[in-house]
Amino acid sequence: MNEDPYKPPPSRQSEEPVMMTNDDATSCKRAAVDRGYWSDPYVQHFIKSCDRKPPEINRGYFARVQAIKLLVDKFLEISSSQAQIVNLGAGFDTLFWRLQDDNRPLKAYVEVDYPAVTMRKVHYIRLRRQLLEKIAQGEDDDIRLSKCDIHSSKYHLIGVDLKDMNALSNKLSQDCRLDPQLPTLFISECVLVYMATDHCEALLKYITDTFKKAVLLNYDPVNMNDKFAEIMLENLKHRDCHFLGLEASQNLETQETRLYRCGFSNVRSWLMLQVYQSLPQSELKRIESIEFMDEHELLQQLLNHYCITVADNCETSLGFGEIRLHPVSTVAV
Numbered sequence: 001m002n003e004d005p006y007k008p009p010p011s012r013q014s015e016e017p018v019m020m021t022n023d024d025a026t027s028c029k030r031a032a033v034d035r036g037y038w039s040d041p042y043v044q045h046f047i048k049s050c051d052r053k054p055p056e057i058n059r060g061y062f063a064r065v066q067a068i069k070l071l072v073d074k075f076l077e078i079s080s081s082q083a084q085i086v087n088l089g090a091g092f093d094t095l096f097w098r099l100q101d102d103n104r105p106l107k108a109y110v111e112v113d114y115p116a117v118t119m120r121k122v123h124y125i126r127l128r129r130q131l132l133e134k135i136a137q138g139e140d141d142d143i144r145l146s147k148c149d150i151h152s153s154k155y156h157l158i159g160v161d162l163k164d165m166n167a168l169s170n171k172l173s174q175d176c177r178l179d180p181q182l183p184t185l186f187i188s189e190c191v192l193v194y195m196a197t198d199h200c201e202a203l204l205k206y207i208t209d210t211f212k213k214a215v216l217l218n219y220d221p222v223n224m225n226d227k228f229a230e231i232m233l234e235n236l237k238h239r240d241c242h243f244l245g246l247e248a249s250q251n252l253e254t255q256e257t258r259l260y261r262c263g264f265s266n267v268r269s270w271l272m273l274q275v276y277q278s279l280p281q282s283e284l285k286r287i288e289s290i291e292f293m294d295e296h297e298l299l300q301q302l303l304n305h306y307c308i309t310v311a312d313n314c315e316t317s318l319g320f321g322e323i324r325l326h327p328v329s330t331v332a333v
Protein backbone atom coordinates (compact mmCIF):
# COMPACT_ATOMS: atom_id res chain seq x y z
CA MET A 1 0.00 0.00 0.00
CA ASN A 2 1.25 3.47 -0.84
CA GLU A 3 1.44 5.17 2.56
CA ASP A 4 1.54 8.84 1.64
CA PRO A 5 -1.89 9.63 0.16
CA TYR A 6 -3.60 8.00 3.13
CA LYS A 7 -1.45 9.46 5.85
CA PRO A 8 -3.66 11.73 7.93
CA PRO A 9 -2.68 15.32 8.60
CA PRO A 10 -0.02 15.48 11.35
CA SER A 11 -1.93 14.92 14.56
CA ARG A 12 -5.29 16.60 14.38
CA GLN A 13 -8.32 16.42 12.21
CA SER A 14 -11.61 18.23 12.26
CA GLU A 15 -13.80 16.68 14.95
CA GLU A 16 -17.04 17.10 13.00
CA PRO A 17 -16.49 14.18 10.55
CA VAL A 18 -15.52 11.92 13.47
CA MET A 19 -18.69 12.81 15.34
CA MET A 20 -20.67 12.08 12.16
CA THR A 21 -19.45 8.47 12.27
CA ASN A 22 -21.85 8.07 15.19
CA ASP A 23 -24.78 8.86 12.89
CA ASP A 24 -23.52 6.24 10.44
CA ALA A 25 -23.18 3.58 13.15
CA THR A 26 -26.63 4.41 14.55
CA SER A 27 -28.31 4.28 11.17
CA CYS A 28 -26.65 0.93 10.34
CA LYS A 29 -27.76 -0.50 13.70
CA ARG A 30 -31.31 0.78 13.20
CA ALA A 31 -31.43 -0.64 9.65
CA ALA A 32 -30.38 -4.10 10.90
CA VAL A 33 -32.80 -3.97 13.84
CA ASP A 34 -35.64 -2.99 11.46
CA ARG A 35 -34.84 -6.05 9.33
CA GLY A 36 -35.04 -8.31 12.40
CA TYR A 37 -31.33 -9.12 12.91
CA TRP A 38 -31.63 -8.46 16.63
CA SER A 39 -34.04 -6.77 18.97
CA ASP A 40 -33.39 -3.25 20.25
CA PRO A 41 -36.47 -1.21 21.19
CA TYR A 42 -34.30 1.83 22.03
CA VAL A 43 -32.32 2.61 18.88
CA GLN A 44 -35.46 4.06 17.22
CA HIS A 45 -35.42 6.89 19.76
CA PHE A 46 -32.05 8.13 18.51
CA ILE A 47 -32.67 8.01 14.76
CA LYS A 48 -36.00 8.37 13.02
CA SER A 49 -35.69 6.15 10.00
CA CYS A 50 -32.97 5.09 7.66
CA ASP A 51 -32.36 3.57 4.26
CA ARG A 52 -31.97 -0.17 3.87
CA LYS A 53 -28.40 -1.39 4.04
CA PRO A 54 -26.86 -4.23 2.04
CA PRO A 55 -27.00 -7.67 3.72
CA GLU A 56 -23.23 -7.82 4.30
CA ILE A 57 -23.41 -4.57 6.31
CA ASN A 58 -26.35 -5.92 8.34
CA ARG A 59 -24.51 -9.17 9.07
CA GLY A 60 -21.33 -7.30 9.98
CA TYR A 61 -23.20 -5.12 12.48
CA PHE A 62 -25.01 -8.18 13.82
CA ALA A 63 -21.68 -9.86 14.63
CA ARG A 64 -20.31 -6.65 16.19
CA VAL A 65 -23.31 -5.98 18.44
CA GLN A 66 -23.80 -9.64 19.46
CA ALA A 67 -20.13 -10.20 20.28
CA ILE A 68 -19.88 -7.05 22.37
CA LYS A 69 -23.03 -7.96 24.33
CA LEU A 70 -21.74 -11.50 24.86
CA LEU A 71 -18.40 -10.26 26.23
CA VAL A 72 -20.05 -7.60 28.40
CA ASP A 73 -22.31 -10.31 29.86
CA LYS A 74 -19.26 -12.43 30.68
CA PHE A 75 -17.63 -9.46 32.44
CA LEU A 76 -20.82 -8.88 34.45
CA GLU A 77 -21.07 -12.54 35.44
CA ILE A 78 -17.57 -12.39 36.93
CA SER A 79 -17.83 -9.01 38.63
CA SER A 80 -21.45 -9.33 39.86
CA SER A 81 -23.06 -6.23 41.37
CA GLN A 82 -19.77 -4.39 41.84
CA ALA A 83 -19.30 -3.79 38.12
CA GLN A 84 -18.59 -0.39 36.61
CA ILE A 85 -18.79 0.15 32.83
CA VAL A 86 -17.37 3.10 30.92
CA ASN A 87 -18.39 3.28 27.27
CA LEU A 88 -15.81 5.50 25.52
CA GLY A 89 -17.07 7.28 22.39
CA ALA A 90 -20.48 5.76 23.10
CA GLY A 91 -22.35 7.88 20.56
CA PHE A 92 -26.02 6.85 20.58
CA ASP A 93 -25.28 3.32 21.78
CA THR A 94 -28.20 1.65 23.63
CA LEU A 95 -26.34 -1.01 25.64
CA PHE A 96 -27.20 0.60 29.00
CA TRP A 97 -30.94 0.29 28.33
CA ARG A 98 -30.63 -3.28 27.05
CA LEU A 99 -28.70 -4.27 30.19
CA GLN A 100 -31.42 -2.69 32.33
CA ASP A 101 -33.99 -4.86 30.54
CA ASP A 102 -31.86 -7.92 31.41
CA ASN A 103 -31.88 -6.78 35.08
CA ARG A 104 -28.12 -6.86 35.08
CA PRO A 105 -26.75 -5.69 38.43
CA LEU A 106 -24.39 -2.76 37.92
CA LYS A 107 -22.72 -0.23 40.19
CA ALA A 108 -22.20 2.47 37.57
CA TYR A 109 -22.56 2.94 33.83
CA VAL A 110 -20.84 5.93 32.20
CA GLU A 111 -21.12 7.04 28.58
CA VAL A 112 -18.52 9.44 27.21
CA ASP A 113 -18.45 11.35 23.92
CA TYR A 114 -17.76 14.82 22.59
CA PRO A 115 -20.09 17.42 24.16
CA ALA A 116 -21.69 18.06 20.75
CA VAL A 117 -22.72 14.38 20.63
CA THR A 118 -23.79 14.04 24.27
CA MET A 119 -25.83 17.24 23.91
CA ARG A 120 -27.94 15.47 21.27
CA LYS A 121 -28.16 12.34 23.42
CA VAL A 122 -29.35 14.41 26.41
CA HIS A 123 -32.00 15.93 24.13
CA TYR A 124 -33.35 12.51 23.02
CA ILE A 125 -33.28 11.10 26.55
CA ARG A 126 -35.20 14.13 27.89
CA LEU A 127 -37.77 13.65 25.15
CA ARG A 128 -38.43 9.90 25.57
CA ARG A 129 -40.04 8.48 28.65
CA GLN A 130 -38.85 4.97 27.66
CA LEU A 131 -35.24 6.17 27.91
CA LEU A 132 -35.61 8.44 30.91
CA GLU A 133 -37.48 5.96 33.11
CA LYS A 134 -34.69 3.36 32.85
CA ILE A 135 -32.14 5.88 34.07
CA ALA A 136 -33.96 6.48 37.33
CA GLN A 137 -33.30 3.83 39.96
CA GLY A 138 -36.60 4.11 41.77
CA GLU A 139 -38.88 7.08 42.31
CA ASP A 140 -36.50 8.89 44.64
CA ASP A 141 -33.54 8.87 42.30
CA ASP A 142 -32.32 12.39 41.73
CA ILE A 143 -31.59 12.74 38.00
CA ARG A 144 -29.50 15.78 37.11
CA LEU A 145 -29.66 16.79 33.47
CA SER A 146 -27.60 19.63 32.07
CA LYS A 147 -26.89 20.66 28.49
CA CYS A 148 -24.34 17.93 27.76
CA ASP A 149 -24.30 15.72 30.87
CA ILE A 150 -26.67 13.49 32.83
CA HIS A 151 -26.08 12.08 36.30
CA SER A 152 -28.26 9.64 38.20
CA SER A 153 -27.29 7.20 40.95
CA LYS A 154 -26.16 4.64 38.37
CA TYR A 155 -26.19 6.16 34.87
CA HIS A 156 -23.90 8.98 33.78
CA LEU A 157 -23.51 10.66 30.40
CA ILE A 158 -20.56 13.03 30.13
CA GLY A 159 -19.52 15.32 27.32
CA VAL A 160 -15.75 15.39 27.22
CA ASP A 161 -13.01 15.04 24.63
CA LEU A 162 -11.14 11.76 25.24
CA LYS A 163 -7.93 13.62 24.40
CA ASP A 164 -8.40 15.87 27.42
CA MET A 165 -7.14 13.53 30.12
CA ASN A 166 -7.50 16.01 33.00
CA ALA A 167 -11.13 16.74 32.21
CA LEU A 168 -11.92 13.05 31.68
CA SER A 169 -10.26 11.95 34.88
CA ASN A 170 -11.96 14.70 36.91
CA LYS A 171 -15.38 13.89 35.53
CA LEU A 172 -14.99 10.13 36.10
CA SER A 173 -13.78 10.50 39.66
CA GLN A 174 -15.71 13.56 40.88
CA ASP A 175 -18.93 13.73 38.83
CA CYS A 176 -19.45 9.99 38.25
CA ARG A 177 -17.72 8.89 41.48
CA LEU A 178 -16.16 5.81 39.94
CA ASP A 179 -14.28 3.66 42.40
CA PRO A 180 -10.82 2.79 40.96
CA GLN A 181 -10.70 -0.37 43.12
CA LEU A 182 -13.80 -1.95 41.55
CA PRO A 183 -13.82 -4.10 38.40
CA THR A 184 -14.27 -1.62 35.55
CA LEU A 185 -14.98 -2.48 31.94
CA PHE A 186 -13.97 0.10 29.31
CA ILE A 187 -15.71 -0.36 25.97
CA SER A 188 -14.36 1.35 22.86
CA GLU A 189 -16.42 0.37 19.85
CA CYS A 190 -14.84 1.83 16.73
CA VAL A 191 -13.36 4.82 18.58
CA LEU A 192 -9.62 4.40 19.24
CA VAL A 193 -8.78 4.29 15.54
CA TYR A 194 -9.89 7.94 15.25
CA MET A 195 -7.36 9.02 17.90
CA ALA A 196 -3.71 9.81 17.19
CA THR A 197 -1.30 7.32 18.77
CA ASP A 198 -0.06 9.64 21.56
CA HIS A 199 -3.58 10.63 22.62
CA CYS A 200 -4.84 7.07 22.49
CA GLU A 201 -1.92 5.71 24.48
CA ALA A 202 -2.30 8.46 27.11
CA LEU A 203 -5.93 7.34 27.50
CA LEU A 204 -5.04 3.65 27.74
CA LYS A 205 -2.24 4.33 30.25
CA TYR A 206 -4.58 6.43 32.35
CA ILE A 207 -6.95 3.44 32.46
CA THR A 208 -4.33 0.91 33.54
CA ASP A 209 -2.63 3.35 35.98
CA THR A 210 -5.89 4.38 37.67
CA PHE A 211 -8.11 1.32 37.64
CA LYS A 212 -6.66 -1.68 39.43
CA LYS A 213 -9.13 -4.14 37.90
CA ALA A 214 -9.53 -2.75 34.39
CA VAL A 215 -10.86 -4.72 31.43
CA LEU A 216 -10.90 -3.23 27.93
CA LEU A 217 -13.18 -4.37 25.13
CA ASN A 218 -12.04 -2.81 21.88
CA TYR A 219 -13.54 -3.05 18.39
CA ASP A 220 -11.32 -1.57 15.70
CA PRO A 221 -10.33 -1.86 12.04
CA VAL A 222 -7.39 -4.17 11.32
CA ASN A 223 -5.34 -5.45 8.36
CA MET A 224 -5.15 -1.91 7.04
CA ASN A 225 -2.48 -2.64 4.47
CA ASP A 226 -4.21 -4.13 1.44
CA LYS A 227 -6.36 -2.96 -1.46
CA PHE A 228 -9.63 -3.30 0.48
CA ALA A 229 -8.23 -1.08 3.25
CA GLU A 230 -6.91 1.39 0.68
CA ILE A 231 -10.41 1.86 -0.72
CA MET A 232 -11.87 2.15 2.78
CA LEU A 233 -9.35 4.86 3.71
CA GLU A 234 -9.89 6.68 0.44
CA ASN A 235 -13.66 6.80 1.09
CA LEU A 236 -13.06 8.19 4.56
CA LYS A 237 -10.64 10.77 3.22
CA HIS A 238 -13.34 12.09 0.90
CA ARG A 239 -15.39 12.82 4.03
CA ASP A 240 -12.40 14.54 5.63
CA CYS A 241 -12.26 11.72 8.14
CA HIS A 242 -9.03 9.90 8.95
CA PHE A 243 -7.87 6.93 10.93
CA LEU A 244 -5.25 8.80 12.98
CA GLY A 245 -4.55 5.61 14.91
CA LEU A 246 -3.77 3.55 11.83
CA GLU A 247 -0.42 2.39 13.25
CA ALA A 248 -2.12 -0.02 15.68
CA SER A 249 -4.48 -1.31 12.99
CA GLN A 250 -1.89 -3.01 10.79
CA ASN A 251 -2.69 -6.48 12.11
CA LEU A 252 -3.82 -8.33 15.26
CA GLU A 253 -0.30 -8.25 16.64
CA THR A 254 -0.02 -4.44 16.44
CA GLN A 255 -3.41 -4.16 18.16
CA GLU A 256 -2.18 -6.39 20.97
CA THR A 257 1.31 -4.85 21.27
CA ARG A 258 -0.19 -1.38 21.83
CA LEU A 259 -2.21 -2.67 24.77
CA TYR A 260 0.75 -4.48 26.38
CA ARG A 261 2.78 -1.28 25.98
CA CYS A 262 0.03 0.66 27.80
CA GLY A 263 -0.01 -1.56 30.88
CA PHE A 264 -2.44 -4.38 30.10
CA SER A 265 -0.98 -7.73 31.13
CA ASN A 266 -3.39 -10.08 29.43
CA VAL A 267 -4.47 -9.40 25.82
CA ARG A 268 -6.25 -11.47 23.16
CA SER A 269 -7.83 -10.50 19.85
CA TRP A 270 -9.94 -12.08 17.14
CA LEU A 271 -10.73 -11.13 13.59
CA MET A 272 -14.43 -10.46 13.14
CA LEU A 273 -14.48 -13.38 10.72
CA GLN A 274 -13.58 -15.67 13.65
CA VAL A 275 -16.05 -13.82 15.86
CA TYR A 276 -18.85 -14.30 13.31
CA GLN A 277 -18.15 -18.02 13.13
CA SER A 278 -18.06 -18.31 16.93
CA LEU A 279 -21.64 -17.02 17.31
CA PRO A 280 -24.34 -19.60 18.12
CA GLN A 281 -25.06 -21.62 14.96
CA SER A 282 -28.81 -21.37 15.47
CA GLU A 283 -28.59 -17.57 15.48
CA LEU A 284 -26.40 -17.54 12.37
CA LYS A 285 -28.89 -19.81 10.62
CA ARG A 286 -31.71 -17.45 11.59
CA ILE A 287 -30.06 -14.24 10.42
CA GLU A 288 -28.70 -15.81 7.23
CA SER A 289 -32.27 -16.62 6.24
CA ILE A 290 -33.48 -13.02 6.69
CA GLU A 291 -32.33 -11.86 3.27
CA PHE A 292 -30.49 -13.27 0.31
CA MET A 293 -26.82 -12.31 0.02
CA ASP A 294 -24.79 -13.03 -3.08
CA GLU A 295 -21.73 -10.96 -2.06
CA HIS A 296 -20.22 -13.62 0.23
CA GLU A 297 -16.71 -12.54 -0.62
CA LEU A 298 -17.49 -8.95 0.36
CA LEU A 299 -18.76 -10.03 3.78
CA GLN A 300 -15.66 -12.14 4.28
CA GLN A 301 -13.43 -9.19 3.36
CA LEU A 302 -15.36 -6.88 5.64
CA LEU A 303 -15.07 -9.29 8.57
CA ASN A 304 -11.35 -9.67 7.89
CA HIS A 305 -10.84 -5.94 8.33
CA TYR A 306 -12.26 -5.53 11.84
CA CYS A 307 -11.30 -7.16 15.11
CA ILE A 308 -12.25 -7.41 18.75
CA THR A 309 -9.64 -7.28 21.48
CA VAL A 310 -10.13 -8.03 25.16
CA ALA A 311 -7.43 -6.93 27.59
CA ASP A 312 -7.08 -6.69 31.35
CA ASN A 313 -4.58 -5.73 34.01
CA CYS A 314 -6.05 -7.97 36.72
CA GLU A 315 -4.65 -10.78 38.82
CA THR A 316 -5.30 -14.10 37.08
CA SER A 317 -7.26 -15.39 40.07
CA LEU A 318 -10.02 -12.80 39.48
CA GLY A 319 -11.01 -14.68 36.33
CA PHE A 320 -11.21 -11.76 33.89
CA GLY A 321 -8.70 -13.58 31.68
CA GLU A 322 -11.54 -16.01 30.96
CA ILE A 323 -13.51 -13.34 29.10
CA ARG A 324 -13.04 -14.63 25.60
CA LEU A 325 -14.80 -15.88 22.53
CA HIS A 326 -14.32 -19.47 21.44
CA PRO A 327 -13.82 -19.29 17.71
CA VAL A 328 -14.69 -22.40 15.72
CA SER A 329 -12.49 -23.50 12.84
CA THR A 330 -12.87 -21.39 9.72
CA VAL A 331 -15.85 -22.16 7.52
CA ALA A 332 -17.08 -20.11 4.59
CA VAL A 333 -19.55 -17.33 5.36
Ligand SMILES: C[S@@+](CC[C@H](N)C(=O)[O-])C[C@H]1O[C@@H](n2cnc3c(N)ncnc32)[C@H](O)[C@@H]1O
Pocket residue numbers: 018019020021022025026088089090091092093112113114117160161162163188189190191194195
Ligand atom coordinates in the same frame (compact mmCIF):
# COMPACT_ATOMS: atom_id res chain seq x y z
C1 LIG B 1 -17.89 5.18 14.87
S1 LIG B 1 -18.64 6.08 16.16
C2 LIG B 1 -19.04 4.74 17.25
C3 LIG B 1 -20.12 5.08 18.22
C4 LIG B 1 -20.49 3.91 19.16
N1 LIG B 1 -19.33 3.49 19.92
C5 LIG B 1 -21.04 2.76 18.35
O1 LIG B 1 -20.29 1.83 18.07
O2 LIG B 1 -22.22 2.81 17.99
C6 LIG B 1 -17.23 6.84 16.98
C7 LIG B 1 -17.62 7.66 18.18
O3 LIG B 1 -16.43 8.03 18.89
C8 LIG B 1 -16.54 9.37 19.30
N2 LIG B 1 -15.19 9.91 19.50
C9 LIG B 1 -14.11 9.79 18.67
N3 LIG B 1 -13.06 10.46 19.16
C10 LIG B 1 -13.48 11.03 20.33
C11 LIG B 1 -12.86 11.88 21.29
N4 LIG B 1 -11.60 12.30 21.14
N5 LIG B 1 -13.58 12.27 22.36
C12 LIG B 1 -14.88 11.87 22.52
N6 LIG B 1 -15.52 11.07 21.63
C13 LIG B 1 -14.84 10.67 20.55
C14 LIG B 1 -17.28 10.03 18.14
O4 LIG B 1 -17.85 11.27 18.48
C15 LIG B 1 -18.32 8.97 17.81
O5 LIG B 1 -19.47 9.11 18.57
